[in-house]
Structures are given as structure tokens and as C-alpha cells.
Amino acid sequence: MGVAYTFPQLAESKITMTRQQVIHKLAQSILSFKREVPLRVGIDGVDAAGKTSLANELAEELTKLGQPVLRASIDGFHNPKGIRRQRGSLSPEGYYYDSFNYNLLTTHLLQPLEPPGNRRIRLSAFDFKTEQKTTSEEITASNEQILIFEGVFLFRPELIRYWDVKIFVEINFQTSLNRALERDLYLFGSKEEIEKRYNERYIPGQKIYFEAEHPQEKADIVIDNNDFMKPVIISN
Secondary structure, eight states, rough: OOOOOOOOOOSSEEEEEHHHHHHHHHHHHHHTTOOOOOOEEEEEEEETSSHHHHHHHHHHHHHHTOOOOOEGGGGGGBBOHHHTTTTTTTOHHHHHOOOOOOHHIIIIIIIGTTTTTTOEOOOOOTTTTTTTTTOOOOOOOTTTOOEEEEOOTTTSSTTGOOSSSSEEEEEEHHHHHHHHHHHHHHHHHHHHHHHIIIIIIIIIHHHHHHHHHHHHOOOOOOEEEETTSOOEEEEE
């Protein structure tokens, strides 16, 4: 089980800060935890919400402050394409239920970081771009390290217990699509294909998640990231 922490008050409702101020505030708050085991930070949010950017910036800020960090992503724990697309390439149910190998994620990374765990971890297991197993080298984590982990669907039942700090990066679905039209062109080849996949698979899959798990309500911190340069901490 995750260690019980009282998360420091970060902000009153809808206080606007610059992006760097938000990152620094998050880093300082995470560092304020007293811990005898590795801290596990899960950063959730819809597709193109800015989870990866936030995680990278937070890891960089913590490193600058002298904090050792582990950095990983749900993208390193995909299922093979045959499993991901077994319900159909545009199935929203397939996106939500079949995309990721939660057994490998928990056994390779999250369980070893629990208080009784052996600290021997692997940060990835599969590369969805090459469809190859890419199990990373086993390393031994220290109790002082903080895991910064980002990805979709992190607050679902298989994973929720493992996060000591839960951050939800919130944007609306139109912003998600608009960002994807710029970000994912290399992946899908055309804007028409991006729109089709988001409207038929990714956004409906996220709606399944929202209706089942209410991830914003489970988060310790919710960050409105619709304006990338001016994120707003709206609750914690």
C-alpha cells in the first residue's frame, strides 16, 4: 500500500501562477514529505494534456534541488498490438481495457518500491513504436529516490493503491484534439486520421474511464493545463 501522507496546501482555488512557479511549487511540496521509502508520484490526465512535459519539468526541478529522481511512463508498459487492438483498432473499450500491461508495471516497478519491496526495479518493458520487448536493465532504487511516473488511466483500480501523490492534469477534449493535431501527425500520417482516432477511440475511451473512476476526485492535486504556459492549480 502507498504510504499515508498529508499533502501540504499548495494553493487556494484558482490562483494563477507562471508555469515555472507551478513546477517549483509542486517540487517544493513533494520535497516536504518525510519518508523512509521511495515516494511514488503518479501524473494522470487525458491524451495530450501535457503529462509528459509536466513530469519532465518536475523531475528536472527536483534534480536541481538535489533530489534523486526516477522517471518512467506508462508508454513503457504497453501491451503488444495484437492485444491492444483485439476489440478493433477504433474500439474505445479496447483503448481503456487493453492498452497496457498492468501486471508488468506493478511487478517490475511499483511493487518493489513498496515498504516491504526489494527496490530492484525495471523502468520499462515494451516499446509500442517498434512492437518489441525492451525490458530495461534492472536497477536498485534507494529509499531517497522519488518516482515521477506519467500516463493515462493511472487512477484505475489496478494502480491507484501504489501512488503516494496523485496529480491530475486537466484539459478539455477539444484542447486534447487540437494538441494532438500538431503532436501526433508523425504517428498517424494525416489530420483526418488523428481526428478519427481521437473522436472514435481515445476520447470515448477516456469517457469510459471518467465515468467508472472519477480520476479528478481521486487526485491530491488537479492542474488546469488548458493554457500550457499558465497552468492553474485548482484543487488539492
